[in-house]
Amino acid sequence: MREVTVPLPHPLRSDAVDNRERIVRAARTLFATEGLDVPMREIARHAGVGPATLYRRFPTKRTLVCEVFAEEVRACHAVVAEGLADPDPWRGFRRVIEKTCELHIHSLGFTEAFMAAYPDAMDFAADRAQMLGSLAELARRAQRTGDLRPDFVPDDLILLLQAHRGLHATSTATRQAASRRFAALMIQSFQTSPERTPLPPAPRPAPPRNT
Template structure:
């Protein structure tokens, strides 16, 4: 191996380390503050030069794209893991709790996933990937009689948004408060004898799309 090739490998290795450092700093910053911080803020948080950030991610959109893909990978992995659980109710509960943990502790992720302000095509791609496993989770729990019959897959993002809202409002007082309300929501979603139908139906796809287009987070 020549000195030039060794030098090239070292430079590529340094570049990848810097890229991962920037991504980690951005995820941490966006999780705490939402999508308002700019690339200069990310550079400061990562303790690297601004040029280092711009070489890896020329625009904030490029940086958000990488973070968005990571977040969707996390949610998809949660859904697939939940489907592997033999008991459909336990799998459903496990998924809802872990999904809510993500959205309650990562403000930036919930702003990206549940608003179309930062690129509707990303949200559409995420929906195509996430809808099938989430639908299977809901339908399986309903078919087994665990989940009330009027719960729909489109209820899941709204439940996770509720957890995020609690965390954003009172997380500085009690970081785990969202867990209390997720437990209450899960109890309300469980099938019981004598339940009447919910007064309002779940959002349909077109309504969900309209709601996502209307929510414009501060970033």
Template sequence: MSSPSESPTGPCDQILRTDAARNREKILDAAREVFAEDGLDAPMAEVARRAEVGIATLYRRFPTREDLIAATFAGKMATYADAVEQALADPDPWHGFCTYVERVCGMQAADHGFTDVLTMTFPTAEALEAERSRAYRGFAKVVARAKAAGRLRTDFSDRDLVILLMANAGVINATGDDAPDAWRRLVAYMLQAFAVTTGEPLPPAPKGRDLFNAMVHGQHSHPATHA
């Protein structure tokens, strides 16, 4: 008969599982801090240092940077998708639309890592992309309600949100701690532009496939996300 230390369900095995779970949470906590401060290009070694684990342990838990990003931002992507449900529940369709846009842009401003996550795509991170798709489908309904209420310009496309998030990410990354609220002015300008107007019609919105490719290229422009 195997001794407890040799049994796959013995005390030693339980200790190993507990240590593995503890290390995983320490790594995720550290990754949230590091990515929030420095974005997705932050060195993996810095995540390991703050988690007080070896780099080998980090890679054993998360073999690729994309694995770590997906696990780190799973909760925020769920919140991002849930926010659209709150917008749909707002009795004022225009207020729901504006509040949602402001909230999502605010989530970008609060976390430099999430700023990048919202403007990139991670094809192998299925759970992360499923939440993104849920949010996108919900936002299309938010848009339809605001248009039906006569408050959102008829040529607005749900793809315009992607463009706004890209622009907002650029402002946030450029202004940093020097002008941390600059993004609010951009969003306020854009919400005014989105409202019903008698101005000239907009140029056509980009095709969905073209925007997706831009988001993929956005990931490729961050070489560190492949390390």
């Protein structure tokens, strides 16, 4: 029998690797601040490459979105897995809410993709379904201990993220402060008998500019 060899894919040249990294960095920045509706041509311009180069590396926006947010998806899975592994279900549930808000405050685009608001990013549907299924199991455990209100459903997390998406501020520190307080308020609303612990401080609004 004649041995059949399959040619190995050629590694990308260093300039091609550099272009790819620049495209991903530019897309991550623009998706985070402007959401997923930003045009591909704007991403190419921001990356300093031509549209042909962008489409050669990422033929569709879907492939680019999945590449940009692969790390965030892994982080979300890790957050939920950590919550499930906690021997105290309520503490695990609470940490999932806190860390999920922390992840989503940094990127408007990731929130849109996670909530399936971007129809072409269907790869996120399976990840979202898996994470919501794991969250549902964690919620059932917290409900059995009597800490989580019995009428909580996993879709409440989507409602939470929809409301969380509305947090806007010019500075990152202000957005983060607002996110922490929002998460604390939501956690207390989910708890059967809310603890009267102090909330994180509310962010101060920026003073108006002099005209």
